[in-house]
Structures are given as C-alpha cells and as structure tokens.
Amino acid sequence: MSVTASSALLVQGAGPQYVNATGLFTLSWVLIALPLLSAAVLLLTGRRANAWGHLLGCASVLCSFVLGLAMLFAMLGRSGPDRLIDQHLFSWIPAGSFQVEAGLLLDPLSMTFVLLITGVGGMIHIYSIGYMAHDPERRRFFGELNLFVAAMLLLVLGDSFLTLYVGWEGVGLASYLLIGFWSYKPTAATAAKKAFLVNRVGDVGLSLAIMLMFATFGTTSFAGVFSGADRMMAATATGIGLLLLLGACGKSAQFPLQSWLLDAMEGPTPVSALIHAATMVTAGVYLIARSNPIFDVSPNARLGVTIVGAVTLLFGATIGCAYDDIKKVLASSTMSQVGYMILAVGIGPGVYALGIVQLVCHGFFKATMFLGAGSVMHATKDNVNMRHYGGLRRLMPITFLTFTAGYLAIIGFPFFSGFYSKDKIIEAAFDKGGTSGLVLGSAALLGAGVTAYYMTRLMAMTFFGRPRWEEGVTPNESPRSMTMPMIVLGIGAVFAGALLTFVGDGLAGFLTPSLGPAEKGSPPVISASGQTLLILAVATVGAVIAYLQFGRRSVPDTARQDVPVVVTAARQALYGDAVNEAVFMRPGQYTTRALVFFDNFGVDGAVRGLAALVGGSSGRLRRVQTGFVRSYALLMFGGAALVVIGLTLAYAI
Amino acid sequence: MSTAQSLPALAADFPAPQIAYSALSPMVAVFGAALIGVLVEAFAPRRARAGLQLAVALLGLLGGLLAVGLLAGTREVTAVGAVAVDGPALFVQGTVLALGVAAMLLLAERSLESGGGAIVAQAATVPGSADERALVGTDHLQTEVFPLAMLAIGGMLLFPASNDLLLMFVALEVLSLPLYLMCGLARRRRLLSQEAAVKYFLLGAFSSAFFLYGLALLYGYAGTVSLPGIAAATQVTASNDGLLYTGLGLLTVGLLFKISAVPFHSWTPDVYQGAPTPVTALMATGTKVAAFGALLRVYYVAFGAIRWDWRPLLWVIAIATMAVGALLAITQRDVKRMLAYSSVAHAGFILTGVVAATRAGLAGSLFYLLAYGFTTLAAFGILTLVRDADGEATDLSSWAGLGRRSPMVAGAFAILLLALAGIPLTSGFTGKFAVFSAAADAGAAGLVVVAVVCSAIAAFFYVRVIVLMFFNEPAADGPTVAIPGAFTSAALALGVAVTVVLGVFPSPLLKLADQAALFIR
C-alpha cells in the first residue's frame, strides 16, 4: 500500500519509471497467494491435513518457484528499462484526497529475491519432510514455513514502503512462531520472545523512516519517494537513511541489534537455514539496496551503513571462533557474512549489486551448511556440541561432501562461489580509496582470515579426528529427502558465484535497471590480481592455524577455562546481551515502572477525585451496594445540569 | 355540550393518514417475528420451543435484512412524517439486523453450559434457592428471551428511523424495556445479573425522563415534535431560545445515556458485566449503533442549523468519553469490564465523527458503527468460550498463556483486540481513519489530536491482553477453552471475517456508507 496525499507536490523527476504489468506479469500476486493459501489451509484444517500437509506445503512453494522462473524468462525477453514492472492491485482507502493503494513491483532486484526465496525455500521445505518426520506437529510447521515464504515474498514484491512494512512485520511474526516452534522448551520460548522484541527496536526505526518519508514526499510508494529523492535536503536523507539502517540492523542481526540471532538457533534447523541464513536476515540488505536513491544522496548515511557492516563482519567472525555449538558458529558466521553484504551496499553506487551477488551465493552455501549441520544433529540425537562429534566424514559421506562444498565457498576458495562474491566486496572496499577505504578493506580482509579460521575449526572438529560421540550414538547418513536438497544446494554453492558472474552480463548486469550500473571507483591501490592473492594468503593463514590447533591435536571434551580475556568475551557473544540490556531493556523497564506509577497514582487519583466531586464521599457510598445507583443517578443529574448550562452559555456567549 | 359539538368538527378536519408499509417492511418483519415468538411461547410444547424460537427469530431477521436490501436507495417519509426511511436509517437498520443475527446465534448456543446456554433456566426462581439449584443443571431455558430480543431489535430499527421525537421516545422504550429484563437472565451469578437489571432499569428510566422533559420543552419551543419542523423553527424563531437549548440539552442526556457517553456512562461496566454475555454483546453493539443512528438524525436533521452551538458541547463530551473510557479501562482486572470501558471509549471516538457535522462525518460514523459492532460482538462472543468451573472466567489473570493452549481462539481474540485498538489492516483502523479525517477536515483538529492520544492509551490495554495471552506462562489451574458450537462458531467467524475484510478491502463499504450518508429532511 502506498499512501498518497494529493496535496503533496509530485513531480516525476530522476526516479525510476515503472511500466504497467501486462501478460504473465499480471500474475505476480499469485507468487504470494500460493504459499499464503497453503499456509491458511494447513493452519486451519487441523489434523485432517496431517497426511498430506507437508506435500501441499512443498508444492505451493515449488509452484511459486516455477512461476517465478517463467517470469524471469519473460523478463529477460524485455529490454532494460522495461524490466521495472509495476502492478496495481486495488485501492485500499479511496477517500477523496487521501489515496491508499496496494501494488506489486517486479523488477530484476525483486526477481532475484523471488527466485532465491522460492528456490532455496523449496529445497528447505523438501528437507523438512525428512527432518520433521517424527514431529507430531509437522503440518503446523509447514503451515508456518509457508506463511513465512508468503510474507517474505510480499516484503520483496511490494511497490511501496508500506507494503514492504506489512511483509516485514509478517516475516517477523512467522520467525517468532518458528523459533518458538518447540515452545515447550523454555529456551525456545524465550529465544522467540527475544527475537521478537529486538526486532521491534528495528521496526520502530523502519516505521519512523516511513513516517518521515510520508511527511517529506506525501507518499510512501517507491516511485513517489525515489523520484523526489534527489531534491530532498541532505539532513532529511541522512535521517531517513539512518532510520532505515536501524530497521535493517534489527532484521539482519547487525550490530548493535545482533544478539537475537544466536538464541534463535533454538528453532528447528530448517528454520535456521531458511530464515536465519538464506532469506529473512537478508531483508535488511534488500531494504538498503532498494532504497538506493536515498542513500545515493546521503554519503553520511552510507558511511553509517559501511561502519555497521564492517563492525558486524568482524564481530560475528570473532564470536564464531569461540562457540562449540555448531549452529551458533554458523549463526555467527551468518552475522559476519551479512555484514559483508551490508558493507557492500553501504559503499554505494556501483557496488550495490555486489552485495546482492554475495547475498545469493551466501543463500546457497549457508543453507547447505545449515542443512548439513541439521543432518549431523539428526545423526547424533540432536547434539549440537562439536566437541561430541568427530570423524563423521566416513559415516556421512554425502553430508561431508556437501558441507565441504559450502566450506570451500565461504572461505573463498578459488572458483567456488565465495571467491567471486566476497572477494569482490573486499576489493571494492579497498577501491573506495582514502583512509576509510583502507580501514574498511583491512577489516574485510581480516574478517576473511578469521572466517577461514573458524570454518576450518568447525570442519576439523566435526568431520575429522577421532570420534567423541556420546554413549548410545551411532551416526549414519540421513534419508534421501534430506540429502537431496543438500546436494542441490551444494551444487549451487560450488557454481553459483561463477554462473552469476560470467553468464551474460552476470547478476550485476541484470540488476542494473534496479540498482544502477556497476562502475569502477578510484584506481586500485593494489592491482586486482594482487588483491586476490592477498585475500587468499590471509585466508590460508587462518585455515592453517585452525588446522594446527584442531586438526592435528585431539580435541578435549570440554572447553578450557584458563583462556585469555578475549576468548571469554567471545564466548559471551562479546557481551551483546549485556549491551542490549543496558541500552534497551533497562530504559524500557524504567518507562514501564513510571507508567505503572502514573497508573496507580494518576488514574486512580482521577477516579477518586471524580467520585468525590460527585458523591461527596465515594467510600461511604460504595459501602452499600444500592448506593451505586444513587451515585450514578446523581452523576447523571450533575452531567445533565452541566450539559444544559453549557449549551445555554454557549448560546449566550 | 361543547365537547360533543367539537368532536365531530375535529373529525371533519382530520386527514386520513397514509402508511407506506413497504418502507416499513424491515420493522414489520422483525416485529412480526417477535409476535410469532410470543405465540410460540404460548402454544408450542416446551421441548420444541428453543429450536422453533431460533428459527422464527432468524427468519425474521434475515427477512428484515432482505427488505433493507430491497429498499436500498429509498428516500421516503411516511406515517404522517413520523418515520423517515433514508440512507442512514437503512444503513443503521442493516447493521443492527446483521448484528442481531450474530447475537441471536450467541443466545442460542447451548453446548457451552450443560444444555442450557447462557440464559437462566427459570427467571422467577430466587437466587440460591432449592428450586434454582434443582434447575441449574437441567436443559430448561427461559425461551422468552428470543421474542424479547426480537422486540428490542425492532425498537433498534425504529429508533434511527424516527423522524419525530415522540415516535423516537416510543422506539427508545421499545428497545430498552426488553433489554432491562434480559440483563437479569444470566444463568450463573444470578444476583449480579439481577442487580445489573435493576440498575439498568432505574438509570434507564431516569434518562428516559430527561429525554421526555427535553421533548416537552422542544415542543414548547417549536410547536411540533417532528424533526424537520424543529429545524424550520430554529431557522426562523428568535425568541424562546432558552426553551430550545434547555430542551436540546435534556434530549441529549437521554441519547448520550444510551451510547454510554461520559458522564452518563456509569451504568455501563456494571450492567455489561452482570448481564448474560450474549445480551451484553447485543447491548454493546445493537443498542449503541441504533442510538448513534438516532443521535445523528436528531443533531443533523433537527439541529443542523445551530450546530455552532452544540458542537462545543459534543467536543467536551467526546473528549471526556474517550479519556475516561480509555483511562479507566487500564485499571480493570476483568476482561468483560475492560471491554465495557472500551465500548465507552469507542463511543467517544464515534462522537468525533458526529462533531464533524459534515457528510464525511456522517459516512465515517456509519462505517465506524458497523466495524465496531462486528468486532465488539465477536469479542464478547469469545468471552463465552473461556470458562472454568464457575462459568465464564473473565478475570484477566486467568487469561494468561491462553495463546499456548488454544491458539485459534486466542488468535481470533488478538485480531479483534488489534481492531479495537485501531491497528492498520483491521476494520478498526479504517473506521478511526474515516472519523478522524472527517473531524479534521471539519476544523476539529484539536479534537483529533486528543482522539489520537486516547487511541494510543487505549491501544495499551488491548495490547496488554495480547501480551498476556501469548507471552505469559499459563496458570496451572487456569480456565479451559470450550469448543465453540456451530452457532457460536458462525457468529465468531462472521465477526472476525468482517473485521479483517473491512481492514483489507474497506473501499466498497466506505463507498456504500458515503452514498448512504444523506438524511432526508
């Protein structure tokens, strides 16, 4: 929905021009409707759907994927500017001067997301058939997964910030439900609550940004906002940009709102893979990339974005080195990798597309690894502690191979996906030039080394070394419904980067109509090939250190406690919770207490005052029950007298 | 002797009245069904009564709805100028009838309470007596409640269509008297219920006296009781203004009592709490909708010309109503009482639309009434489902963690609460938006600011319940949620569906309300 006040001046300026949807594209609402309908069926029909619910859930997402694919080919048949396709759905409130419209925008950027969400999402749905096979609530699980997919599609397809916001809240709700899916576990319930609350902080930022946009442009539609973006004041642009960044930080688990993501690993593993690796956490990246005309005019806001990205990528990587919980390591890694994306979209014009390339590749390799982790947990009776794994590569060959594909991709091994996506971002950071370029580039480079370290540690502890399984655990390979999606996603992890870089104009070229052309910044400080070698060298150092520490030596059953203060801090997630508590929770508690005080004092006081005014002594009248009617009647009489006197006075004056 | 001569003379001047029965057909259907209901009580065997009564009542209501549909677009004054059938009247009548259908379904639900439903087995038994105890577990039922409800609904149809103060008074009494009785018919907590009935009756009679007094003074001023006649008088007469304003003030008291505006609201929480919940649902929605219909007609038709004199008064009352309703709701520990104060606050929100005194204000108020009606009705319907050993468990603390145990019911209640709080994508938001924007356009920006602040305060206690249901641990000995029977399910589904649909696709109904928003003068 976009809200447009006709009084606001709307001049079509430099913003993007959208063409009206025709032919196949008028079906874009079906993309959302399919999973939504399926979610409704699964959540409403109850146990009757237990037998076939999971199949419906998978089918709806795969149908959306096929439809999305068809639309991609139809879109490729069009020339660049014609690829921005807007479809008006209905007028929400057509009240005179105040118009609220609902519509969908299908352009290369949202197309990319549609395929990522439905493609990777479809694989994860299939995987969940096996993973959740023994859960009595599997049907509800698929219903909520479908709800998530529908909300996420609405988020990326909306043609205004208001529609985006509806989807944004929808994915928040779905993720809350899914993290707390096993709500009988108190940790899961708490984690769900925490994710919800931390996301609220970000949502406040987004809603304030939308209000500010409406106040500035008189509309919240992409077309309206972006066409006016180049004429707004720099301060306004910075304000909107930073508020959008706050929203992005909440949803994408970026510093300082990152703490919920680690706890969110309490949810079922497919949820971690779908929501907390491949799709939802990238919503912030989408938001910033989509809002590129606003960030284009505010270098300050972009600087804020890059700082958040750089800090988070180091922050996440550091935490990742300290955890023994395999899912938490992957979650920290997600934080860090999303940090790269945020860094890329923050660097600005010409580099937005690199963030999206990293986003798509990351969707593949991180989902592969999360599904692999789920497979390992499946085999070890839901143990998540890597100190209780070891030597699994022989027993679980498919899991091992696909996980290795993801591993090589994330550390940027030559010709794997990460090599094309992440390394480009590091190069772009250096190419930004000046001190900031050097600082950001160094941070990103250091992050690559740390990434190699903790991922190698994970591989070594899980798949190599001697078995350290707990008693009664006899690992074996997972069923085919689980391994098949892992294989598909693993293939993606290997080839996605190369495909997206070399086929046609590559993804960056495809995204040009949405994000502007890719351009080169200042001449590189170090030549491109030199940079590549440097990155590889740093990553190799990280990997080798980890190998020496964990691959060569045997891993103890429990973590050592006599460790430097840095490690202790990392094990505490760098005190993210403590910071949140101090910054968000405490003031909130004080506000609540103040409200309660006001409640007791002010409100009750007002009631007593009113009663005293009317009845002389309310306590006396309350003692006898019939006294109530008398006092009510007196109150009415007094009111009637006031009404008459008031009317007469109003006339007399 | 003189009397004997003048009588034929009077008869000679007497014009034979005309009545367009077709225009009255919605009311004829409902009152007819009510009379048939009384006959069913008289002649049908006890066992068959409940089913027969429901069938008759639903037929009457649906027939009425059909008639309203057929009459759409009619603008006609009939019965010697006493009844006006125009857009607002038909819109309100349609709303009341649809709400009546849902309330009737709630009344008819008997699966929740050992065969009897929410209505008492035998109203005449003394609370706590051996007779009462013997009857409480049986499937006895005071089936008179159905014709009573139909008579009340008939009064609600006539109330907003009255073009004449005297007929309006009659309609007011026709709708009130059955409600007084119905308040005392709760199956459980009989003393509380009877106390509510007595309170409502005493205060209602008191307010009717105000209305009647105001009517008399206005007759003294204008020499007529017809609304257009009074409107004509306000435009030409310069003297006797004291009568006009005193009369208008007293008349206002009677109307404001029915919509439970501050300071005439004090009966609302007690009566809503004591009455059987389906009856509360009917009172909180049907009565309020009908009373607003009448209030709008009185203010817009009869006193439209002197709106600069009454607008400040309604400003103050609207602000007081919103503020008192919202503030007092915060401290409530009982869900039913909280909803009662919420209905007070909503009366204030709708009054902002009345204050606008424009066509947009009228259209917005009509839309708001419909949206509010369905949401509130369904909310009270959900109250009937959450039960413990003593019947409905309305204490707020016992609702903790309800979302864990019955996500469907808690989810539906959450949607309704969000709508009452005015969150976008629900009917509540659209309604608030419509009345607030109308009021702002009519120059009442200050009032709108207060209204928005009050909405924010009100949102606090609605959301608090949602938080309680979904984020708190359930109490160990908490209430159970009964599986709703077919009737309750249908009523709830209707309420929730209207709430959501009017939030997402409100434009057809907004257009309809806009088309309807023209009084015949």
Add this chain to the structure above:
Amino acid sequence: MGHVYMPILVLFVLAAAFAVGSVTAAGFTGPKRYNRAKVDAYECGIEATPQPVGTAHFPVKYYLTAMLFIVFDIEIIFLYPWAVTFSKLGFFGLVEMVLFIGTVFVAYAYVWRRGGLQWD
C-alpha cells in the same frame, strides 16, 4: 441576561444545590448507627413483608393483575378516538385497528396459556 426563563434556571440551580447539599451534609453530620429497622426496606410505616429468601417465588400475582389491567385499559383509550374518526379513516383504519387488537391479543394469549389468568 434578564431572560424570561432566568427564574427557571435559578430554580434548577437551587434544586440541584439542595439535592447535592443535603446528601453531602447528611453524610457528614448524621450519626451512623445502623440497626435492623434502618437497613430494612421502607414500607409506609407497616411491618416489612417477610423477605422471600428461602421460599420459592415472589408473590407476583398482584403485579400481573395490575399489568393486565393497564394493557386493556390503554386498548380502550385508543379505541375511543378511533371510533370517532372511523368513517374518515375508512379501510385503512380497519386494518390498523385489526393489527393493533391482534397485537394485544397475542399478549393476551400468552398470559392465558401461561396461567396468568388463574388465581391459584
């Protein structure tokens, strides 16, 4: 203002002041010694009728008789002017009166079937 209705307004104010004042004053000045007689219902000086708690029913027959009387009384009152203008009203008048009497008869039938006309 010097308006002709000023005295009425003054009277209103005086009445309101008296009502509020006396209730308030009574609360402050009166002794608060409750005894059985004081909390009993006030019934015109005679001994209060025993409260029906414990017995089964209120003695409602008196009320029923009074209500029936009022219903039929009003019916007659309405019939008088109708009879005077009957010739003017014509067929319309007949229909309306049939409807009216029919409505009253419905109530009558209810009372009859429910034993309201029996005295024990």
